[in-house]
Amino acid sequence: MLPTVAWDGDVVSMVDQRKLPAKEVYVRCRTAQEVARAIKAMVIRGAPAIGVAAAMGVALGVKRSTAHGTKQLTAEFFKICDLLASTRPTAVNLFWAIERMKRVFSAAVQAGASVEELKARLEAEAARIHDEDVESCRAIGRHGATIVPEQARVLTHCNAGALATAGYGTALGVIRGAVEVGRRVEVFADETRPFLQGARLTAWELIRDGIPTTVIADSMAGSLMQHGRVDLVVVGADRIAANGDVANKIGTYSLAVLAREHSVPFYVAAPLSTVDLASPDGASIPIEERNQRELTHVGSQRLAAAGASVWNPAFDITPAAYVSGIVTEHGIARPPYATSLRALIEQRTPALT
Numbered sequence: 221m222l223p224t225v226a227w228d229g230d231v232v233s234m235v236d237q238r239k240l241p242a243k244e245v246y247v248r249c250r251t252a253q254e255v256a257r258a259i260k261a262m263v264i265r266g267a268p269a270i271g272v273a274a275a276m277g278v279a280l281g282v283k284r285s286t287a288h289g290t291k292q293l294t295a296e297f298f299k300i301c302d303l304l305a306s307t308r309p310t311a312v313n314l315f316w317a318i319e320r321m322k323r324v325f326s327a328a329v330q331a332g333a334s335v336e337e338l339k340a341r342l343e344a345e346a347a348r349i350h351d352e353d354v355e356s357c358r359a360i361g362r363h364g365a366t367i368v369p370e371q372a373r374v375l376t377h378c379n380a381g382a383l384a385t386a387g388y389g390t391a392l393g394v395i396r397g398a399v400e401v402g403r404r405v406e407v408f409a410d411e412t413r414p415f416l417q418g419a420r421l422t423a424w425e426l427i428r429d430g431i432p433t434t435v436i437a438d439s440m441a442g443s444l445m446q447h448g449r450v451d452l453v454v455v456g457a458d459r460i461a462a463n464g465d466v467a468n469k470i471g472t473y474s475l476a477v478l479a480r481e482h483s484v485p486f487y488v489a490a491p492l493s494t495v496d497l498a499s500p501d502g503a504s505i506p507i508e509e510r511n512q513r514e515l516t517h518v519g520s521q522r523l524a525a526a527g528a529s530v531w532n533p534a535f536d537i538t539p540a541a542y543v544s545g546i547v548t549e550h551g552i553a554r555p556p557y558a559t560s561l562r563a564l565i566e567q568r569t570p571a572l573t
Contacts, residue, residue, distance in 0.1 A: 224383050225264055225273045227347060230283065232276045234264045237383055237417075241424040252281025252300045259307040259314075262415070266384020267458040267494055268353050271313030274304045275346040278321045283339050293335050297325055309506040310467055310535050312459040312496040317349055350386045356491040357388035359549035361397025364454070364489055367545065367552070368398035368405065372451045375441060377410045378469035379421035380456025380489065390456045390489040392425060394547060399431060406432045408450065412469060413438055414515045414532065438471050445482040453479045454547075457490040464540030464557025465502030470533055476542035488538075489547040492568055495561050502537035510534050 225234040232249040238261075239245045247263050249255045255277030258264055264273050281300035287293035301318050308314060324345045328338050368374065374395055378384075381392030388396065398405050407426055412418035419435045426433040436444065444450055453475055459467040466472070466488050479486040499505050512530035516522055524530070546553040546561065550568050553560035 224266075224269050224386060225276065225350070227276055227279075227343070227350070230280075232273065232280050234258060234273060235383070236263050237265060237421060238262060240383075241420055249277070249280070251284060252277045252303060255280060256303050256307050259304070265417070266379065266456070267311035267313040268357070268385040268390065268491060269383070270308060270311045271317035271493065272346075272350045272353055272386045274307075274314050275317040275321055275349045277304050278318065279339075279342040279346040282342050285335075285339075287335060290329060290333075290335060290338070293338060294325075294329065298322075308508055310458050310508045312499075313491075313493050316493045320349060321345060353386035353491065354388060356493075356549040357382075357385050357390060357393045358397075360390055360489050360491065360547055361388060361393035361400070363397075363549070363552055364394030364487070364547040365397035365401050365403065367452065367454075367485070367487055367547070368394065368403050369451055371404045372398065373406045373408065373449055375408045375410070375444070375450045375453045375475070375484075376422060377418060377438075377453075377455045377472055377475055378412045379417040379425070381422055381425040383421050383425060384456060389425075390491070390547075391454045392422065394454050394487070394489050395426070395431065396429065399429075407434070408441075408444060409433055409435050410438045410441060410471065410475070411435055412471065417469070438474075441475055442478045445478055445484055450479075450482075450484050453484055453486045454489055455487075457488050457494050457546075458535055459499065459505050460488070460490060460495045460546065460561070461499040461501045461505060461540075462495075462497045462558055462561065463501045464543055464546065464553070464555065464561065465505070466538045466540070466543060466546075467502065467505045467507070467535045468538065470536050473536040473538045473542075476538040480542050485544040486538075486542055487545050487547055488543055492548050492550060492561075492565055495548075495565060497562065497565065502539065505535075505537065507536070508534040
């Protein structure tokens, strides 16, 4: 499985997901500014992977610092955190990871750590965030395997696989976990306009794993369900509100409505770091709007008529009422989510807080 993002000495390496599946190209970020640009430009994407990359970006920026004293380094540290926090507004893992780095930094400063000790502690914390994410995804896979029938046709949207995390995946982690325990799984991957993460990335990952995969246009999902060809929908999430409303790639809400109409279970798979108890519901989640060129062009080729207005939100909100369950590394939350999500968060291990 490709390393989505890795700490490589004094650089942060990440596979350029804009180039897949045609080319396997790695971007080597040597500064926090380069990490921030990579996140914003979607070299790396997927909420958990963005969080890991942000943590590494903070550690890298501080490691590159030439500050001679703790006071000067502290000022630089918070500027680096602000820079990385400004890259993408919806994925809460970004802010969760930065807050973890802030807590480690502040505790070390209060303990009288030297500049070199501060750098070492931040690097170690970024490594922990990476490793925890991989283990969280594998745990999501173990819990999620229990919702997958013995023979299952699973529909997924966008890419919530190894490429969207530090490894293994959330929604695709559920699929991988099911296959590992002997379930016979066939996957339908929405192409996921306009950035085509499903067609480019999800299908590529699953084919490499030998899991039968069929790519469909987003508009075909309803017909597929109407013909009884979908047993389960599993998607990832970029932010989950306290009441269970889910922000995920644009088009997820449409799938949830279709699944409800056709009595198809609709599950969300995400680590607890994606749950934002500070957002009471979906209306409080900021939705990123991206460059109109993503919708009007493929590469350099214009598809849309010149002069047409463009609306290009990256995410939509699926109400909690449409969600059958939320698969996390500590178990599956069921309605009412205001109670079940909080209970899972309160029982998780201190290392994941």
